[in-house]
Amino acid sequence: MLKKPHLIRSDSTLISDAVFSNGSSESYVSFLQPSRIMRYSALLVPILWYICLFLSALGLYLGIWVAPSDFQQGENYRILFIHVPSAWMSVLLYFFLTLTSAGFFFNKHPIFIYGSRIFCAIGALFTCLTLLTGSLWGKPMWGTFWVWDARLTSVLILLFIYLGAMLLYKWSPDVAPLFVFIGLLNIPIIKFSVNWWNTLHQPSSITQFGTEIHISMLVPMNALFFQFFLLVLLLFLLELRREIHNKTIDSLVQSFRTVPYPK
Numbered sequence: 001m002l003k004k005p006h007l008i009r010s011d012s013t014l015i016s017d018a019v020f021s022n023g024s025s026e027s028y029v030s031f032l033q034p035s036r037i038m039r040y041s042a043l044l045v046p047i048l049w050y051i052c053l054f055l056s057a058l059g060l061y062l063g064i065w066v067a068p069s070d071f072q073q074g075e076n077y078r079i080l081f082i083h084v085p086s087a088w089m090s091v092l093l094y095f096f097l098t099l100t101s102a103g104f105f106f107n108k109h110p111i112f113i114y115g116s117r118i119f120c121a122i123g124a125l126f127t128c129l130t131l132l133t134g135s136l137w138g139k140p141m142w143g144t145f146w147v148w149d150a151r152l153t154s155v156l157i158l159l160f161i162y163l164g165a166m167l168l169y170k171w172s173p174d175v176a177p178l179f180v181f182i183g184l185l186n187i188p189i190i191k192f193s194v195n196w197w198n199t200l201h202q203p204s205s206i207t208q209f210g211t212e213i214h215i216s217m218l219v220p221m222n223a224l225f226f227q228f229f230l231l232v233l234l235l236f237l238l239e240l241r242r243e244i245h246n247k248t249i250d251s252l253v254q255s256f257r258t259v260p261y262p263k
Contacts, residue, residue, distance in 0.1 A: 032111045034244045041237040048234040055227035062220035076140050081217075083133035085225035089232060090130050090158060091187060093123035096232075097165065098184055105177035114243045116176065117169045118236050124162035126228070130155060150193035157186055 063081035070077040097119040104112035134152070135145040146152065161183040168176035213221070 032109055034111075037111070038241060038244060041241055045234065045237055045241075048230050048237070052227055052230050052234060055223050055230070059220045059223035059227055062216075062223065067216045067220060068214075073141065076137065079133050079137045081221055081224055083130060083137060084221055085228050086126050086129040086133065087155070088225055089228045090123060090127040090155070091190060092229075093119055093126060093232065094158065094162075094184070094187060097123060097162075098180055101165075101177040101180040104173070110247075111240075113169060113173055114240060115236070116180075117166065118239045118243075120162050120166035120169060121239075122232055122235055124159060124166065126232075127155060127159040127162060131159065151190060154186055154190045154193055158183075158190065161186060 059081065063078060067078070067081075069075055097116060100112050100115035100119060103109065104116055131152075134155075138147070139145050161179075165176055165180050165183070168179050
């Protein structure tokens with residue numbers, strides 16, 4: 001007699017925890033059960049949507065209509081309200097990717113590999129946004145869309161690392177975490193390149209000792225950064241829910257194919 005798998009209904013979809021199990025009974029792994037992820041994310045997703053919309057409207061309003069013009073750059077500097085938060089997120093996402101990669105390296109739970117793939121895609125997206133907005137800002141300021149500046153080059157390398165990790169997680173998942181760990185060496189280069197080399201970028205205006213940015217510019221920049229942060233969490237949950245749905249449906253279809261019809 002075939003044993004019926006433990007199924008939990010979430011969002012009108014049957015979620016099988018056994019499909020995603022790696023055989024571990026540790027409590028932190030049990031927390032990663034798809035049934036729990038689906039249940040809690042269903043509560044978080046609408047809340048995140050509303051907060052993201054509010055912070056986006058607040059940040060754009062303050063950045064476009066309230067913040068004064070820069071006496072050197074004029075109105076061109078306003079693109080930095082998108083460029084700087086996206087640059088912060090492109091680096092922060094790599095730390096998230098490193099954490100999920102470490103989780104997959106030491107514990108082969110499927111959720112870790114799905115999380116790593118998602119962070120690769122979102123990280124590449126924010127890195128592209130960083131390079132695009134930086135180029136649009138650089139054209140009127142530097143007279144060109146691109147220069148082989150140390151920071152620009154290191155951010156471009158970050159994009160290639162995201163894309164490389166994305167391909168490795170698809171073709172050779174066991175090797176991908178090692179590639180991600182090596183790529184972590186690029187993060188200090190991005191951060192300190194303006195101090196180590198003579199670059200077109202100015203040193204950081206926001207440090208642990210204070211900030212050189214006026215409050216009228218700092219508030220919308222931080223609002224848009226937190227909006228990006230919550231947007232990343234929202235995209236992560238939505239994509240993870242989609243992966244769980246697809247994996248569960250594929251598993252159920254396969255089980256129906258292998259179960260013999262009663263005679």
